[in-house]
Amino acid sequence: MTTPLYPPKPRPGDRIAVISPSSGLPGLLPLPYELGLTRLEKDFGLVPVEYPATRTMGSTAQERADDIHAAFADDSVKAVIASIGGDDQITVLPLLDRELIRANPKPFFGFSDNTNLLAYLWNTGIVGYHGASVMCELGRPGAMEPLTEESLRAALFGSGPYELRPAERFRDMDRDWADPTTFESEPETRPGGGWFWHGPERVVEGRSWGGCLEILSWLLMADREIQADLSAYDGCVLFLETSEELPAAEEVFRILRNMGERGLLQRFPALLMGRPKTWSFEQPNGPEEADRYALEQRKAVLRALALYAPETVAVFDVDLGHTDPQLVIPYGGLVRVDGPARSVTVTY
Template identity: 50%
Template structure:
């Protein structure tokens, strides 16, 4: 058994929830609910009505707290035996400063599932390093609140993560949304942003079947953790894992993506992953709305940059580009520390919830 599967054997995965359970709704990064309360209230309503769970807020959920205060809320949520899962409201830009204030013993004592992405990759990585699995995706203000209903793919994978023990196919969606409706516009609570045709997944070295636990997350956070050199374990701790990578609304250049992966390769880290999944790259934001051709070109350049780094540091890796997780919608929630099967010959991805 390789290192990654050995880690999974020791990874703490909490029991599934049941209807009526209480779940924490916290803001470990930016306290978005304080700025957009109507969006936050919509997410609480959908937790109750669509999931049958009871959301519980904490002091910094709606008020921007210091790193120590946000850490205290996280520890309070994990210390409360009545809380059975923890949802992040949204990401941000400084969650890495919360981590030094956390006591691992509190989280190990009751390893309940954590849902988030973007800046929440800091928390997911920290939990992973302490043997606790989580879920990449699911910030409440983003994918629970937007538009007339929760996306079917998001809801199916969220329900699987919360309530089911199931092997769920992660499939290509016919169209995805790269644009957003501003939360300052009341239409954001009613209408869905426009979808564009999905160019489909691109497979590279799709010649094997790999089942393994996942690790990674947002590329920018990945880079911060490498730079801080505080929240990264020795390289062989990740050996055999499936690397998840996605980029944010900051839309890093292809050269920036290459340099992050090059640095991981120089460290010896990039070589540890037999499979790399790249999310459909976000190529539009409020301040930058390129036309369709420019968005396609951006994604093509990013794919070329990733392959350029892998050609040097991990040429045999199987890679899937364009998977719908991360910053685009619909968003599949994926296990983080739990297992995926990536079947190259059959062009299939299965999430084991």
């Protein structure tokens, strides 16, 4: 495994590819998508470039693979960002041309189902960026969340260390993207509560690996983009988060237990656990139910760590993944977890 390299960064005025490697939701729900495109242009100074499957619901895996290849192969495109996630990007991976992508490294931004492509880039030797999608973060109602915008701007255009900060307030409830009034006001937020630290007070610095826990479990089941020699993960910083499907605490434990049984979980001396999504349209939890869900998930993670990785430093409720604000995590980039100082610094 070659240590992933940071691809060159775009500058304001450059072209950025907007692709849908998973779901073509921009074609079904254009309001947050168009708002996100506008912010890419006006606030970030980038020129969005769309591809044939970007707004196509039900596009084939080959069509989405073709868009990925076109985006990476185009010399005039300096970065790539996903419109949103989905649930079947794993079917695209076997169709990708690794040599083409390796020869044309570019910053790729996405999360959720885009964990597939991020893990693929990790194995290709390219640092990706877990976070930011056009519809969710750039298309946020009211305005972009300031912490999200600051992190994304630093990851897009900057390099060097960036210290993550806990959000003072966060949003968990969603509103209807098909309703124009959704975008006329700021969403409701709740107090953040800071991070929860667990484990030995030591400093860990290493390359990051992880992503959406459910997607990682699929990659493990399909045996895709997982290194056969697990020593490739030794000393890395694991970061995980769960999706809006709200997996049960017992399911979270079982996935981590199976990672432990495979000999994988214990490879990571540090874990960043994202603030869990606790509300969905199918499961609209009130504040007490939401807090209970988050606590049960934390207990499940701690239970797995106690069994398989008791010396791992863990930080919970980091604002990464399916949460708002959302901090961008360099996937394969350097992360420093400082237990004594209670700080987390990433290198963009």
